[in-house]
Amino acid sequence: MQINWFIPTTGDGRYLGSSHQSRLTDYAYLRQIAQAVDELGFHAVLLPTGNSCEDSWVVASTLMPSTRRLKFLIAVRPGIMSPTVAARMTATFDRLSGGRLLINVVTGGDPHEAAADGVFLSHDERYEVTGEFLTIWRKILAGESYSFHGKHLNVENSRVYYPATQQPHPPLYLGGSSDAAMQIAAAHIDVYLTWGEPPTLVAEKIERMRRLAASKGRTIRFGIRLHVIVRETNEEAWRDARELIRYIDKETIERAHKGLAKFDSEGQRRMASLVQGSPDSLEISPNLWAGIGLVRSGAGTALVGDASTVAARMLEYADLGIESFILSGYPHLEEAYRVAELLFPLLPVDHSNGGTERKSVRAAANFVGNEFRPVK
DSSP: OEEEEEOOTTOEESSTTOOTTEEOOOHHHHHHHHHHHHHHTOSEEEOOOSTTSOOHHHHHHHHGGGOSSOEEEEEEOBTTBOHHHHHHHHHHHHHHTTSOEEEEEOOOSOHHHHHHTTOOOOHHHHHHHHHHHHHHHHHHHTTOOEEEEOSSOEEEEEOOSSOOSSSSOSOEEEEOOSHHHHHHHHHHOSEEEEESOOHHHHHHHHHHHHHHHHHTTOOOEEEEEEEEEEESSHHHHHHHHHHHTTTOOHHHHHHHHHHHTTOOOHHHHHHHHTOOSOTTSOEEETTEEOGGGGTOSSOOOEEEEEHHHHHHHHHHHHHHTEEEEEEEOSSHHHHHHHIIIIIGGGSOOOOTTSOOOTHHHHHOOOOBTTTBOSOO
């Protein structure tokens, strides 16, 4: 499996929904996270997109020279970005980084945010744009000179003169639970992403996506977006899960859900349905906790437990067909170390992009009595 991490340009800290012990997510801090994740052997980092965070392309471009092997999962935004400009950005970043780019296709689930960016289309119309966008983007990155006349987009004799390193283009990722999103994924996407729903629901989505892709003569890989709270004991993990939301009050939850209700995203609706409203009844599946979804949009669930338990839950998802795990935890710097040190030794982690296992963590134990190391 590929284990990926998250760059928190929306903010970071020890507590959700509170400024208590929040951190300044400036360049120095984001670089710390990226360099740590690179050295720990994670496959890639996801950068968020939207008006609530820093621009993902600019942030990734500044972090790329400070890392060696780490890949960057960066969003293209159909309807907001031109497909030809996005293709040139893709080729340039991929080439200058030595093939370290992954593309996250984000249609957007908030119509108010879309309107703020000048997009006044319905949910399904935005996915129509996404289909036309990806048709153009894929054709010209494959080296063709291409003209396209669609319902929403038109280009004449478009091409990319400087090709990407990864051919025919960097891998495409997309997450979406609506019929429109799944149809686009079946036709264009390499890795279909789901948020962290219970395994039975994830299995249903995977089976449906496999059938849709097969009907178009394609195969598709699968990934999942989850938070993780892993500790040396289950008691510690659940204690820290409760601590994460200790400053969230009823008014904060109501305000958050009022904002999330404006989304027309099926995936966001499914995430919201997992939250029962009480912080005491949020374990929706064994070790799958929906507390983060009390106030956070998008990924709202976390795997909680000791290392062997969390690893077992991840392997259950892997048995369903999940290959790529996009994880995060608060705060993101320390939690990246916990995941690498506690989970990597228990999982079949893919380090094919040049990363190394965390042998150095286990071999660099302090001397005991200034005489010997407990680990050779």
